[in-house]
Amino acid sequence: MKVKTEKSENRKALPKFFLTMLGSLLAGGFLGFLVGFSRILGPDTGEIGRWLDGTLRAATPWGIPVTSALTMGACFLLYRSAAKKFAAWGGGDEDDVSQSVEVLLSWALLLSAVQLLLSLFFMTAIGTYQPEKGVLAMVGVFLLSCACVIFTQQKVVDLERRMNPEKHGSVYDAKFQKKWLDSCDESERLQIGEASYRAYMVTTRVCLGLWMVLTVLGMVFEIGMLPVTVLLLVWGLMQVTYTLECIRLSKNGMAAQ
Amino acid sequence: MPLYNRLKEYRARLGVNQQEMGRMAGVSRQTISQIERGDYSPSVTLALKLAKLCGAAVEDLFSYQEDQSDES
Numbered sequence: 001m002k003v004k005t006e007k008s009e010n011r012k013a014l015p016k017f018f019l020t021m022l023g024s025l026l027a028g029g030f031l032g033f034l035v036g037f038s039r040i041l042g043p044d045t046g047e048i049g050r051w052l053d054g055t056l057r058a059a060t061p062w063g064i065p066v067t068s069a070l071t072m073g074a075c076f077l078l079y080r081s082a083a084k085k086f087a088a089w090g091g092g093d094e095d096d097v098s099q100s101v102e103v104l105l106s107w108a109l110l111l112s113a114v115q116l117l118l119s120l121f122f123m124t125a126i127g128t129y130q131p132e133k134g135v136l137a138m139v140g141v142f143l144l145s146c147a148c149v150i151f152t153q154q155k156v157v158d159l160e161r162r163m164n165p166e167k168h169g170s171v172y173d174a175k176f177q178k179k180w181l182d183s184c185d186e187s188e189r190l191q192i193g194e195a196s197y198r199a200y201m202v203t204t205r206v207c208l209g210l211w212m213v214l215t216v217l218g219m220v221f222e223i224g225m226l227p228v229t230v231l232l233l234v235w236g237l238m239q240v241t242y243t244l245e246c247i248r249l250s251k252n253g254m255a256a257q
Numbered sequence: 258m259p260l261y262n263r264l265k266e267y268r269a270r271l272g273v274n275q276q277e278m279g280r281m282a283g284v285s286r287q288t289i290s291q292i293e294r295g296d297y298s299p300s301v302t303l304a305l306k307l308a309k310l311c312g313a314a315v316e317d318l319f320s321y322q323e324d325q326s327d328e329s
Contacts, residue, residue, distance in 0.1 A: 092274065095290050164285055185284040186296045 028212075035219045049221055057129045063122035068145040071115040075152045078108040083159060101163065105156050112152045119145045137246060200242055207235040262319045265293045267311035282306050 082104035089097040123142045126135065154171040157180075163165045169179035186194065214228045268278050268289075275289040282289070284303065291297035292307075301306065306314040 185288050186300050187288040
């Protein structure tokens with residue numbers, strides 16, 4: 001086995017690092033130049049802001065019902081297809097069938113999670129714009145949408161449990177995620193760990209990208225410091241949690257979970 | 258990972274499907290399937306448990322072969 005020394009690894013990685021830094025520096029300079037240029041000759045940024053604001057204000061009353069109808073409809077179709085395949089499968093050793101059922105259910109879960117985020121977004125928009133009419137009805141639609149999301153997730157979990165009788169937990173239970181994780185075996189825990197690490201890496205990159213975008217936007221629009229503060233708070237929380245958990249696990253081992 | 262196994266063969270001798278084998282070993286059907294396909298290398302505990310269920314020595318059930326690339 002080839003043994004790579006620390007020095008040779010560093011020597012190999014350093015030129016790439018400097019190139020990345022130089023590229024970022026040039027991109028930042030170019031963006032700064034564009035920002036300055038747009039202030040002199042560019043479009044009226046206030047006008048763009050007002051247009052975005054007006055569009056979102058108009059979309060607010062319809063946001064939750066329209067997105068809910070689309071995502072919940074898709075969830076229903078995915079669930080029905082998974083349930084049909086599961087009924088035809090019958091619990092044999094065929095991996096293709098069980099894997100396609102798992103994939104369909106995972107997509108249904110993902111769509112329901114996206115719908116929850118959209119509902120929360122439009123609920124905040126209702127609170128921000130405070131439409132003159134029908135606020136109570138909009139709040140009712142929001143609650144109904146949340147109920148539909150939870151119901152869909154419970155149906156998916158029920159089918160998962162029928163496929164995997166060793167799994168425990170109900171979405172209606174506050175400790176559902178812990179109970180579900182406890183009923184996962186070693187390979188499933190490894191899968192969850194790898195997926196979580198990928199999510200961590202993607203979120204880290206997205207946070208860095210968003211910080212750059214918000215910094216540039218802050219020079220053009222009057223967005224204030226709140227967006228960057230919230231972004232850095234979420235990023236910091238994730239970094240601190242990850243590091244503290246790594247320290248805890250290295251001290252106590254995986255058995256201490 | 259160069260870990261080979263004869264779990265499918267031993268499971269057939271026992272006359273159980275993946276779901277039943279998983280239940281006996283305390284793991285999911287998918288894990289049994291992944292081990293049989295060679296997509297997942299089980300922990301020492303699970304390997305010993307599976308060997309015990311199959312009535313075989315763990316070396317009979319699992320064998321490790323060094324990769325050519327690892328030797329260079």
